Structures are given as C-alpha cells and as structure tokens.
Amino acid sequence: MPANKKYLTSSPTQRFAKITAAILGGLMVAVLFHMALASWFNHVAVIITSTFSAFILWAVLMVLAFLGKNGWKIWGIYLTVSLLFGMLIYFGHQNHPIV
Template sequence: MPANPKYLTSSKWQRFAKISAGILGGYLVCITFHLALCYWFNHVNVIITATFTGFILWATLLVLAFLAKNGWKIWGIYLLISLIFSIIIYLSKLYFPIQ
C-alpha cells in the first residue's frame, strides 16, 4: 500500500534539506558531542564507547530529521547544538587540557 501523498514532502529543496541535515548534520552533532565528552571523562573510554553510541545517536538524529516538517529548521537546530558542543570543547581545552 503506497504512502498517502499528503504526508510526503513535495518540495525538492525540503527533501534535500532533510536528507542532508539527517546525514551531515546528525554526524556533526554526534562527533561534537563525543569530542565534548572526551574532555570531561577518560578520552580513551569515550572513543571506544563512541563506536557504538555514535551510530545509535546518528541514526536517531537521521530519523528525527525526517519527522520534522521543515528541513531548514532541523539544519538550524543541528548547527546550534553543534555550536554549543563546540563552545564546550573550547572551554574544556582552556580549563582541562589533555596531557
């Protein structure tokens, strides 16, 4: 049974925004999150754990991008979250440098 057309995205730009936000934006959030964790916990353990949790987080963010109505808002949210994690990484480098 095919999907109901009223629930499908008709705009090609919205489809592109959702796909790229899900793949690239989700990966960016996932990587910055795990890098931020590296400065607060033992970085070796975080990197080993990130091989499993990274895929789970990325897949979840990928699905969330397709559940939204506007792909550009998802891009904005993912970039904002990545910016917050990047600020945490920057502040952590100042106060807790890895030796």
C-alpha cells in the same frame, strides 16, 4: 501499499534540506557530542564507547530529521547544537588540557 501523498514532502528544497540534515547534520552532532564528552571526561573511555554510541545517536538524529516539517529548521537546530558542543570542547580543553 503506497504512502499517503499528504505525508510526503513535495518541495525539492525541503527534501534536500531533510536529507542533508539527516546525513551530514546528524553525523556532525553525534561526533561533536562525543568529542565534548571526551574533552571533559576520560577521553580514552569515551572514544572507545563512542564507536557504538555515536552510530546509534546518528541513527536517532537521522530519524528525527525526517520527522520535522521544515528541513531548514532542523539544520538550524543541528547547527546550534553543534556550536554549543564546539564551545564545550573549547572550554573543556581550556580547563582540562590533554597532556
């Protein structure tokens, strides 16, 4: 049974934005999330746990990228969240330096 055409993305730029946001943006958010956790909490425990939880989070973010209507908005959301996690990593290393 083929998919209904009204639910498929017809624009090639939107398709490209959704695919790249799903693969690259989702991976970026998942990894930066775990790095932010590692900079504030016990980094050994977070890194060991992230081997499984990062993959699960990445899969969820991939699905969410394809559920959105506009791929560029998804990219904007993923980049904003990545910037937020990057700031948390920076401040985490300022407050809790790794010795």
